[in-house]
Amino acid sequence: MPSVNPSFPAGRGGGPPAIAVITGLDVRDIRFPTSRELDGSDAMNPMPDYSAAYLTLQTSAGHRGYSLVFTIGRGNDVQAAAIKALEPLVTGVPLADVLRDLGGFSRHLVNDSPTRWLGPEKGVAHMAVGAVVNAAWDLRARLAGKPLWKLLADLTPEELVRLVDFRYLEDALTQAEALELLHAARTGRAEREARLLATGYPAYTSTPGWLGYDDEKLLRLTRRAVRDGFTLVKLKVGADQADDDRRLALVREAVGPALRIAIDANQAWSVDEAIARISALRRHDLYWIEEPTAPDDVLGHAAIRRAIEPIRVATGEHAHNRVMFKQLLQARAVDVVQIDACRVAGINENLAILLLAAKFGVPVCPHAGGVGLCEMVQHLAMFDYLALSGTQEDRFIEFVDHLHGHFEVPAVVRGGRYLAPTEPGAGARMRGTSVEEYAFPGGTAWVSGSSPARQATPWRAA
């Protein structure tokens, strides 16, 4: 934590001119060789090396704000380059101005015309904006001495709506409606905060169900998950149908009828194929099907949902901006909104998505796992509970039990629940030793070893 006073009058506004200015974006390419163990393997991503384009936002007064974009290996350097490309947009800007108007700051980055063209508002360029916005939030939370969830929940409804860009949303959600939702949620907020600090927030686990795990490992990890207190587990599906059926039968038998089981196809199917494949698995009493088809296919998700109810449809980790979430909700295509900490333009756009979900009465169950996603996204779910949804019913934050030790403030799950972090910040700061060890390609983890997925597979004719 920097000791310099940033002349940032948190929540006050005005005051003397700031002295600290943003001086640069330090971006590192961090990769973990997870493909060695097939952790994270699914129908579309058979061999990921979980990675992070890791950003440190720096100021002239020595402040640091941290964030990252999660990727799965090759191409992490492209993501890093996209973040670095935003440096001229923020260099020299007074820190106090940024922290006082994170809405305006975020809009400036999202709407920067040449970099917006590279999306628009999607893909590498959009995630880069998210990284810079999230680093500014991290810094603001550190200076305020609060965890992000608390910082956000302490803002007034009026301050919160100023953070949101309502362009493209107004046919589904106006600023006035958002204000109304936030004001209505103030009832019982203090009790909820006490409860959150005492008992945390429900988690579900995806640790057991990676596609590359054999049946023995699947069952061993599932039984452990039940012992650990989880009430919802998730399995990857979507490769071989007979394998999906067998694995689900084994897991259902092991956990009994009470435990919720969700499945995740990671976009493997066309619409009609999804309906057939999911219908054939009905007997296992499934809680949700996640990413049954292309993440862009709003109408496809709606058709699948109509065909397979009461099985819920979940999606969102690859929904690239607020306009996609708006449509998923308008078309009644989703039962479970899965925000991601890194896919959209940061906390501001995720706030818009939380507001949309609240307007449509659909629960938010964040996507996590990866690198740092649990650490980051838990703040948004906890804010949602305190200041917007007001409930934990049918809500769970995803949890995958690996790579947490690399973070300054690791996510902590006990008895199947996330404990609310109390340390200042937004969660993405990594340990310095981890940054040095897993820096690619020069870190010791890569100099002394490699991973099966490090090299690309050139195309071969069939």
Next chain:
Amino acid sequence: MPSVNPSFPAGRGGGPPAIAVITGLDVRDIRFPTSRELDGSDAMNPMPDYSAAYLTLQTSAGHRGYSLVFTIGRGNDVQAAAIKALEPLVTGVPLADVLRDLGGFSRHLVNDSPTRWLGPEKGVAHMAVGAVVNAAWDLRARLAGKPLWKLLADLTPEELVRLVDFRYLEDALTQAEALELLHAARTGRAEREARLLATGYPAYTSTPGWLGYDDEKLLRLTRRAVRDGFTLVKLKVGADQADDDRRLALVREAVGPALRIAIDANQAWSVDEAIARISALRRHDLYWIEEPTAPDDVLGHAAIRRAIEPIRVATGEHAHNRVMFKQLLQARAVDVVQIDACRVAGINENLAILLLAAKFGVPVCPHAGGVGLCEMVQHLAMFDYLALSGTQEDRFIEFVDHLHGHFEVPAVVRGGRYLAPTEPGAGARMRGTSVEEYAFPGGTAWVSGSSPARQATPWRAA
């Protein structure tokens, strides 16, 4: 043109093992200082420097295939890096294999798991796939001694459908339906080819209507467009409503009631705002409104279309993949499908989009302008005419009259019609002198001068 025989038996298949292999992807950052004159200025992009991430695919036998991704300035280096990141996926691959199975080659690149994560199938990473696929097509066309439109139109329906990835499309278009469309379009193909070679393909012009041009320049260029034989002109709108109204009145008065006038808001509006703004311009007898709102907003476009008919709704230049086009058509959200040569994963995905448009009976009017977009996309429209739509009715390729001289085979428009190129290739090859002059930042154009848009504008508090 390389003189080495690539051992590529065009259209034959089989044959002896190939000797030529792909050796690398040479990528250059090319930028034109167009912001000096406000060419290309619109409601969302006030000051573009038209740019290209320019790719030369190289083989061990000295072959070269050319393509590019069009961007508007800063960030062109990120696009270039994304293309370069695909090099390990293609290096060492026998050229003959690639050219014999461009469908399999394209699918391998699109579905490469780590780079797909960066989209998925959208943004910089997806456009990079398009660049590599298009360069391979350019090389194939050069070796076949044909312009791309002719090469494509000479393929059999069976060969064409093998190029398309029908995953995610099958609820709207199956391979069998695609085959049927292509077979049906064979009637009259020879006559159409003769007509195309004799009289070309209709163009429309956007040259007069950039937002940064004053009334005098707007009118002067509009009158010239009419004299030049254009029957459809397009104006940028979406900033000030009174300006839009005045400019349209001036243009309508200058050209009379017969000329078609389209307008383009470049995503400036929310849905309800779009309906109000367009409705207020009805008196000018508008042919289409282009990009009235977010390009991702399928349901929004459908709502706008219902509210403003009979004015047509046009979109597509920023629709990032075939799934978006599928939905735009399924939701009856568009009257005009605007494919772009560089936004999607290359000619293969554009073929899927042409097939979708044919299935739904919606005309394709390609987006062009930019750098090299006219040169590239004309081939797809001409193929569509010969082998799929079978008509030029209500079809126009966009034309903007600048930067053509930088290309080996510049697009040629005479009497308001594109002349069919007869030189081999897919259109993107630039002149070597232009590449050297406009290379950024070392080319002479940048060493000896700059542009207003070269430097980013750091954010300033309101």
